[in-house]
Amino acid sequence: MTKPHFQESIENLQTIAENLSPAPSLNSYLSVKTKILEIVSAIPIEQKTRIAIISTFSIQPLDLCLILESAKQGIALEVYVGEYNQIFQETYQLDSGLNQFKPDAVFYFCQFDRLIPHKGVSAIDKPDIEELNKKILDLYHQFRNHHNSLFVFSNFIIPISFPYSNLPSDDLSQSLNNFNQKFNLNFQNLENACVFDLENLAQFHGKGNITHPLLKFSSDLYFSEGFMVEVGKKLATVITSYKSKAKKCLVLDCDNTLWGGIVGESGIDGIRLSDTGPGSEFYELQKRIKSLYNRGVILALNSKNNMTDVLEVLQKHPYMLLKEKDFASIQVNWENKAENMITIANDLNIGLDSMLFLDDDPIQRKLVRDLLPEVKVVELPKNPVTYFQIVQTLTDFETIRLTDEDKKRGLSYAAQKERKVLASKSESFDEYLKSLNTVIEINPADTKEIARLSQLCQRTNQFNLSTKRYTESELKDYLNSSDKKIFSLKSKDIFGDDGIVGLGIVNVDDSTEWKLDSFLVSCRVLGRNIENAFIDYISRMGLKSSVTVLKAEYLPTAKNSQIKTFFERVNFIKKTEQNHKIEFELELTNYKRRTFPGIQVVEN
Amino acid sequence: MEEKLKKIFVDLFNFHDLQDHMTRDDIPDWDSMRHLSLILEIEKEFDLSLSIEDSIHMVSIRAIKEIISEHGDI
Numbered sequence: 001m002t003k004p005h006f007q008e009s010i011e012n013l014q015t016i017a018e019n020l021s022p023a024p025s026l027n028s029y030l031s032v033k034t035k036i037l038e039i040v041s042a043i044p045i046e047q048k049t050r051i052a053i054i055s056t057f058s059i060q061p062l063d064l065c066l067i068l069e070s071a072k073q074g075i076a077l078e079v080y081v082g083e084y085n086q087i088f089q090e091t092y093q094l095d096s097g098l099n100q101f102k103p104d105a106v107f108y109f110c111q112f113d114r115l116i117p118h119k120g121v122s123a124i125d126k127p128d129i130e131e132l133n134k135k136i137l138d139l140y141h142q143f144r145n146h147h148n149s150l151f152v153f154s155n156f157i158i159p160i161s162f163p164y165s166n167l168p169s170d171d172l173s174q175s176l177n178n179f180n181q182k183f184n185l186n187f188q189n190l191e192n193a194c195v196f197d198l199e200n201l202a203q204f205h206g207k208g209n210i211t212h213p214l215l216k217f218s219s220d221l222y223f224s225e226g227f228m229v230e231v232g233k234k235l236a237t238v239i240t241s242y243k244s245k246a247k248k249c250l251v252l253d254c255d256n257t258l259w260g261g262i263v264g265e266s267g268i269d270g271i272r273l274s275d276t277g278p279g280s281e282f283y284e285l286q287k288r289i290k291s292l293y294n295r296g297v298i299l300a301l302n303s304k305n306n307m308t309d310v311l312e313v314l315q316k317h318p319y320m321l322l323k324e325k326d327f328a329s330i331q332v333n334w335e336n337k338a339e340n341m342i343t344i345a346n347d348l349n350i351g352l353d354s355m356l357f358l359d360d361d362p363i364q365r366k367l368v369r370d371l372l373p374e375v376k377v378v379e380l381p382k383n384p385v386t387y388f389q390i391v392q393t394l395t396d397f398e399t400i401r402l403t404d405e406d407k408k409r410g411l412s413y414a415a416q417k418e419r420k421v422l423a424s425k426s427e428s429f430d431e432y433l434k435s436l437n438t439v440i441e442i443n444p445a446d447t448k449e450i451a452r453l454s455q456l457c458q459r460t461n462q463f464n465l466s467t468k469r470y471t472e473s474e475l476k477d478y479l480n481s482s483d484k485k486i487f488s489l490k491s492k493d494i495f496g497d498d499g500i501v502g503l504g505i506v507n508v509d510d511s512t513e514w515k516l517d518s519f520l521v522s523c524r525v526l527g528r529n530i531e532n533a534f535i536d537y538i539s540r541m542g543l544k545s546s547v548t549v550l551k552a553e554y555l556p557t558a559k560n561s562q563i564k565t566f567f568e569r570v571n572f573i574k575k576t577e578q579n580h581k582i583e584f585e586l587e588l589t590n591y592k593r594r595t596f597p598g599i600q601v602v603e604n
Numbered sequence: 605m606e607e608k609l610k611k612i613f614v615d616l617f618n619f620h621d622l623q624d625h626m627t628r629d630d631i632p633d634w635d636s637m638r639h640l641s642l643i644l645e646i647e648k649e650f651d652l653s654l655s656i657e658d659s660i661h662m663v664s665i666r667a668i669k670e671i672i673s674e675h676g677d678i
Contacts, residue, residue: 027641218656
């Protein structure tokens with residue numbers, strides 16, 4: 001069997017990446033440059049993500065590093081590196097390399113003293129923060145005039161204060177520090193834009209090592225060989241999250257992973273978990289996991305233990321930072337861990353490829369890896385003292401923008417668990433639905449909702465009609481277009497408020513036929529008639545506008561067969577089927593409003 | 605020094621026939637990026653710290669050898 005060309009190219013790039021030394025030098029990249037570019041140029045253009053890197057200093061071979069790091073995630077790139085120190089020309093001039101290249105994402109790396117050179121600001125003077133900010137916003141708006149794509153701007157590395165003294169740091173370091181803090185806030189209001197935290201990366205790498213003096217002074221290469229690789233790896237994670245390949249759920253083992261020792265043998269008082277001394281390495285690890293939870297990563301337990309032992313630790317151990325309610329799914333039993341992974345995936349309605357598994361036991365890791373290759377299994381050393389660092393530097397959960405829904409996700413899964421308990425106690429399913437007192441709100445989308453709606457486009461894999469991954473800018477264009485209507489769906493019930501959980505985009509350019517361009521609902525709220533009420537609403541809106549037919553084109557992926565079944569169930573008629581692509585139609589002329597017990601629909 | 609240098613040129617430029625009279629023009633792959641690589645490799649291999657002037661002057665084999673010798677290593 002011949003492999004598809006794309007996969008083969010990606011594998012070739014992965015092989016090159018594997019053969020590089022663990023700390024690749026400038027020359028390691030240069031010696032494989034021709035090979036890399038050959039492979040890349042053979043990949044059809046529509047299969048490559050187009051990335052531009054614009055900088056005020058020499059930045060090669062970051063492009064090669066980035067191509068290899070992205071290939072590791074299964075993403076093929078075409079990279080354009082802007083002319084040396086020509087960020088304004090590249091951005092402002094219509095015929096510049098950047099503007100001709102039409103990137104899917106652009107990354108800017110600038111030294112502050114080169115952004116505002118005309119003021120005579122040198123690297124030891126305090127920069128004019130306002131001026132700096134204005135320059136960057138100008139770049140953003142100029143770029144936005146020509147492109148809808150993702151705009152990423154690196155923050156500034158705060159230099160080690162000089163003179164290198166014990167006195168309080170100089171004006172320069174302080175003002176850059178202030179700038180970086182404000183910078184993040186400013187960027188939250190820009191569409192499809194985010195900050196690349198270069199300063200943090202530099203801190204982690206060690207500021208004494210980020211430049212190699214000779215490279216810098218002779219050729220204006222700002223990044224040392226080692227730091228360049230770090231930057232490349234981090235950039236690749238931003239691209240990965242942009243291409244919606246980021247993971248969603250961290251699955252954890254208990255004994256010797258979350259605490260030291262075996263609770264089933266030594267009991268709650270015998271395990272090692274503390275804020276000082278032995279056991280504090282696990283406490284540090286739990287802090288890192290908790291911070292992932294706070295950023296919207298779903299947590300689950302997969303452990304061979306007695307449930308009562310583990311629950312006792314979760315509920316009563318004074319240094320157990322992770323609580324029972326923080327785990328969206330708890331599989332503590334004596335089943336095989338691969339089975340448990342499948343249970344968790346089903347329980348949470350997420351794909352196995354959205355999961356990351358952390359377990360100290362190499363045998364369990366191998367089992368999961370062998371049986372479920374889709375799950376990413378984190379390699380851990382025997383000694384747990386570095387586990388916290390490994391988790392801290394995990395890049396698999398990268399997200400371009402944090403939404404309110406991300407921050408609430410943990411609570412929302414906790415609510416989901418309570419719903420399940422209620423469902424198991426209820427006499428009938430209808431009884432259960434009624435007792436939830438669900439209120440859903442469906443509205444034409446609002447500009448303020450764009451960030452979350454775009455995120456839903458990126459994250460929703462299963463209940464998604466067309467899996468079109470719209471960016472914020474694209475959605476905003478649709479908002480302003482009379483050819484499209486965008487509907488947003490919010491849901492809450494007695495257990496909590498899930499925020500925005502669904503999106504419908506309808507082509508309304510034809511006055512008699514509407515066509516669903518996108519229809520998706522977050523897996524968290526499925527199975528409670530919410531999705532039914534949503535499609536009912538859109539059907540009614542059509543009827544109200546004297547539309548006779550509502551069409552829906554199903555584009556199949558490896559994961560979205562669920563929504564096909566849904567459209568069949570809600571009486572859409574299959575008109576054509578080609579290469580598994582299905583044209584559905586619903587006759588609206590005689591459409592009758594449907595009601596759903598226990599669901600109150602609020603609509604404007 | 606001769607052997608170490610020969611090895612560097614094979615590794616970096618895939619160039620096997622190194623002779624003293626040769627310059628940047630004789631070695632096709634010796635572009636500006638690889639020149640930096642060359643400087644870094646020489647620093648590592650001979651354990652020296654080169655100046656920018658050194659880097660600029662290192663455009664022929666003879667010059668490279670002279671500079672390395674000046675730094676006291678053989």
